[in-house]
Amino acid sequence: MTHSALAPEEVARLKKAATAASLATATVMIGLKVGAWAITDSISVLTSMMDSILDFSVGLMNFVAVRKALSPANRFHRFGFGKVEPLAVLAEAVFLFGVAIMIIIEAIDRLRHPHPISHAELGAWAMAAVIVLTIGLLIYQRHVIRKTGSLVVQADAIHYAADVMIHVGIIFSLLLSDLAGVFWVDSAFACGVAFYLVWNAKTILSESVGILLDGELPDNERHKIRDLALSHPEVKGVHDLRTRSAGPQKFIQLHVEMNPNLSLRDAHRYTEETIDLILAAYPDAEVQIHEEPVGMPRHRSWCAEAGPIIPGQYAGPKD
Ligand SMILES: [Zn+2]
Ligand SMILES: [Zn+2]
Incomplete structure (x- = not known):
């Protein structure tokens, strides 16, 4: 182009x-x-x-x-x-x-x-x-x-x-x-x-x-954000992705699942790296990531009602 x-x-x-x-x-x-x-x-x-x-x-x-x-x-x-x-x-x-x-x-x-x-x-x-x-x-x-x-x-x-x-x-x-x-x-x-x-x-x-009314970003953008997070080798799963925008500024928040035996220091470092991966594509965004051990039961999923990250796609363990 x-x-x-x-x-x-x-x-x-x-x-x-x-x-x-x-x-x-x-x-x-x-x-x-x-x-x-x-x-x-x-x-x-x-x-x-x-x-x-x-x-x-x-x-x-x-x-x-x-x-x-x-x-x-x-x-x-x-x-x-x-x-x-x-x-x-x-x-x-x-x-x-x-x-x-x-x-x-x-x-x-x-x-x-x-x-x-x-x-x-x-x-x-x-x-x-x-x-x-x-x-x-x-x-x-x-x-x-x-x-x-x-x-x-x-x-x-x-x-x-x-x-x-x-x-x-x-x-x-x-x-x-x-x-x-x-x-x-x-x-x-x-x-x-x-x-x-x-x-x-x-x-x-x-x-x-x-x-x-805090409309979500379009599905293709959500898809892209999810794939960016998953592109980090230590991120084993992504769920509860929520996005909104206020004019040019975007707010992106999600949960990532990582190996339960990581030290807090390492888990934090991988999370920061994941944030950087998303920021590279969305420089105007504010990104917030909550990390948790892979496969934890979701006792507090704020997005359970809203369904998987991309409706009809990836309705597997990673959503
Ligand atoms: Zn006119
Ligand atoms: Zn979670």
């Missing part, structure tokens, strides 16, 4: 630059859309401005995440503040659901009492500027994705590509309202954009809720 050829510092630099570009673009877009909305009084422009506000906050979250500028843990919050971001996004997504409903109500009202659009041409020019800006961002993001394979940048790019279509639609609806005097087009299109906004907010909402 192309991206493995780059030095890690270069990959980090590109990811940082991409999140900065995305944030800057969203900021300029909000400005252009506020202007376009004030001039035209178009409800579809207003709706797409709301979408840009959501894009801005997601951009801000990614910007902070790749810089790890999270507030450090303190005496009263020893796990840090990684959940501040998903919490903020949750609040915002809920707010935008409300905004979308209000927009749909307003759009229906305007359908019944047509509302003229003023200076549609100026509004269309502003939206054209937004499109040019978005395409510039997409070209840059493509470059970064090719070099780094970053999933965060990829998700961002998919969203901005869909935004381009929305913006083209808004230009058409502005011009149609103005040139042909069919003012209902703006309201009808605004309803469409409002649904798009809800769909966008829903995706982000489910991600945030997953983090806030």
Whole structure:
């Protein structure tokens, strides 16, 4: 793959630059859309401005995440503040659901009492500027994705590509309202954009809720963590693997089984080595391992209810 050829510092630099570009673009877009909305009084422009506000906050979250500028843990919050971001996004997504409903109500009202659009041409020019800006961002993001394979940048790019279509639609609806005097087009299109906004907010909402409710890492990651622990020659079994993430930071905890006749000194050393094996693959993680003699009866298994480490796989003594 192309991206493995780059030095890690270069990959980090590109990811940082991409999140900065995305944030800057969203900021300029909000400005252009506020202007376009004030001039035209178009409800579809207003709706797409709301979408840009959501894009801005997601951009801000990614910007902070790749810089790890999270507030450090303190005496009263020893796990840090990684959940501040998903919490903020949750609040915002809920707010935008409300905004979308209000927009749909307003759009229906305007359908019944047509509302003229003023200076549609100026509004269309502003939206054209937004499109040019978005395409510039997409070209840059493509470059970064090719070099780094970053999933965060990829998700961002998919969203901005869909935004381009929305913006083209808004230009058409502005011009149609103005040139042909069919003012209902703006309201009808605004309803469409409002649904798009809800769909966008829903995706982000489910991600945030997953983090806030300590969602497990995906099965393939759990599988990888388990195999990393088992790759240590002294680790005879692994069970009670639990994972969660708070923004960029991951928390990984598991039990490992070792030879019962090891000294505490050796058992501790092998455990530290196992932690290092996992940290090599998850440098941002906090890893906690409890070691115990192989084959001990599990009188206190916190994960018994949740089943084996990977459902349907390795349902043997090592789980
Ligand atoms: Zn958007
Ligand atoms: Zn155990």
